[in-house]
Amino acid sequence: MDTPQDKQYxxxxxxTFPPExxxxxxxxxxxxxxxxxxSILQARITPRHEGQMTIEITGxxxxxxxxxxxxxxxxxxxxxxxQRISRDDxxxxxxxxxxALCPTKAxxxxxxxxxxxxxxxxxxxxxxCTKVCPVKAMEMLLENGVM
Amino acid sequence: MTHEVKKTVAEINRRIEKGKAVVLTAAEMVETVxxxxxxxxxxxxxxxxxxxxxxMCSSGMLFNFxxxxxxxxxxxxxxxxxxxxxxxxxxxxYIGATELPKDDPLNKVHPGRxxxxxxxxxxxxxxxxxxxxxxxxxxxxxxxRRTLEKDITLADMxxxxxxxxxxxxxxxxxxxxxTSRIIYTYMGPLKPNARNANYATAGELSPLFNDxxxxxxxxxxxxxxxxxxxxxxGAGTQHDPKPKRNExxxxxxxxxxxxxxxxxxxxxxxxxxxxxxxxxxxxxxMGIGIPIPILNEDMAFFTGVSDADIQMPVxxxxxxxxxxxxxxxxxxTYAECRSGEILVNGKKTPAVPLxxxxxxxxxxxxxxxxxxxxKFLLTEPVEAIPSE
Numbered sequence: 001m002d003t004p005q006d007k008q009y010x011x012x013x014x015x016t017f018p019p020e021x022x023x024x025x026x027x028x029x030x031x032x033x034x035x036x037x038x039s040i041l042q043a044r045i046t047p048r049h050e051g052q053m054t055i056e057i058t059g060x061x062x063x064x065x066x067x068x069x070x071x072x073x074x075x076x077x078x079x080x081x082x083q084r085i086s087r088d089d090x091x092x093x094x095x096x097x098x099x100a101l102c103p104t105k106a107x108x109x110x111x112x113x114x115x116x117x118x119x120x121x122x123x124x125x126x127x128x129c130t131k132v133c134p135v136k137a138m139e140m141l142l143e144n145g146v147m
Numbered sequence: 148m149t150h151e152v153k154k155t156v157a158e159i160n161r162r163i164e165k166g167k168a169v170v171l172t173a174a175e176m177v178e179t180v181x182x183x184x185x186x187x188x189x190x191x192x193x194x195x196x197x198x199x200x201x202x203m204c205s206s207g208m209l210f211n212f213x214x215x216x217x218x219x220x221x222x223x224x225x226x227x228x229x230x231x232x233x234x235x236x237x238x239x240x241y242i243g244a245t246e247l248p249k250d251d252p253l254n255k256v257h258p259g260r261x262x263x264x265x266x267x268x269x270x271x272x273x274x275x276x277x278x279x280x281x282x283x284x285x286x287x288x289x290x291x292r293r294t295l296e297k298d299i300t301l302a303d304m305x306x307x308x309x310x311x312x313x314x315x316x317x318x319x320x321x322x323x324x325x326t327s328r329i330i331y332t333y334m335g336p337l338k339p340n341a342r343n344a345n346y347a348t349a350g351e352l353s354p355l356f357n358d359x360x361x362x363x364x365x366x367x368x369x370x371x372x373x374x375x376x377x378x379x380x381g382a383g384t385q386h387d388p389k390p391k392r393n394e395x396x397x398x399x400x401x402x403x404x405x406x407x408x409x410x411x412x413x414x415x416x417x418x419x420x421x422x423x424x425x426x427x428x429x430x431x432x433m434g435i436g437i438p439i440p441i442l443n444e445d446m447a448f449f450t451g452v453s454d455a456d457i458q459m460p461v462x463x464x465x466x467x468x469x470x471x472x473x474x475x476x477x478x479x480t481y482a483e484c485r486s487g488e489i490l491v492n493g494k495k496t497p498a499v500p501l502x503x504x505x506x507x508x509x510x511x512x513x514x515x516x517x518x519x520x521x522k523f524l525l526t527e528p529v530e531a532i533p534s535e
Contacts, residue, residue, distance in 0.1 A: 134422035
């Protein structure tokens, strides 16, 4: 796996574990079996209950695809994290207040157009923008009513 | 002082009515004055339209909800559980934009979310939604009713005006936090050790930067207010008539303010937005556009102001502001803020806006269109607002 750094693929995904899968060490197989690096951004895993985890995966594109297929084969739900945070474009007034607290700079102000841009590829779904946005234009998709 | 170019508001209005007036936005005027010089620009341009779209807490709605027999003299009034001031005539009341519902958790769990308040009631009404009116009274011979509770819409109201005791701040602080913990202010969340600097105003588009001595804006000036028509009622609360100014006449601190009033029924919710400021409270952001008649070359010069000419004071909101310390950490230009980064105590700091520049420009452009189409005529102030 001597992929040069520039060919590295990086993606933040949100995983849901059914109760029967939550006891198995499946995520570490991303590294052991598929040669991917991952870092856990957020996790809520309870044995014998449904679990959720937000992880950032880095590695070659093909290994990423295999790793995701592997997780899906084991009944783990995989959702790109950006789909968990959404912006109501009719409501956003492009003030820019959210950009101060966005930890990954997924929300940024375009200096030229003066519009607030949302890059869903870099969003880690921390939910900070949903608290800060003064017009509540940022929404987080809730899983069973919890974040 | 004599001017080379002399125009009157009446002359400009005649040109507007004929569809011949030359109207530019304040952003377009910057380049025009630079290219033509102030005298030629004053000859060619009749009106410059400004625009701003910022939260301003000193806002509210004055309303009359009409009688429903048996009559009532409301002593306590709430809309969607948000209290309104009812110490007026029988069914008159005033609801402040920052007023919060009786059961709001406030900052008990800090930072509070402040999801609903007076400003939200105003926005809901403007969107055509019904709100719950609740009134309590003690009963008199002429007004026997004790309670009234019903759904009410903006159309049901006999009268509804936005009445903002203070708006259009001329210049404002750039807020930083020099303490070691995050703070939540009306200028937004400020990270510790000045890791972000939050700034407001619309810079070269902002009304009072384009008429820094309020030579054309006064009591009675007709304006674009929240998508409808409004009027300047004179100086706003906290108006400072004698600020320190730079060599261009631009105040270098928060100074001039305007009091505004406009018929809410003619406004558009796109330009009247309730805002919830984390850990602080509720406020109202609205679009205000003021047309500036180019009566002479001085007005061309003033409206030619650019972002680089505007200096704003940097203030510490961690310690200084809450303790009433007036210390400024230095001046930065609006152009520097707009670039996304300023220097605070020699350190590069991300600059974060609170004013929507996109919406400010939209307001200036809308007002320009209305004047070009002959739908909006200018007014001469009935009384000047002191500014020197």
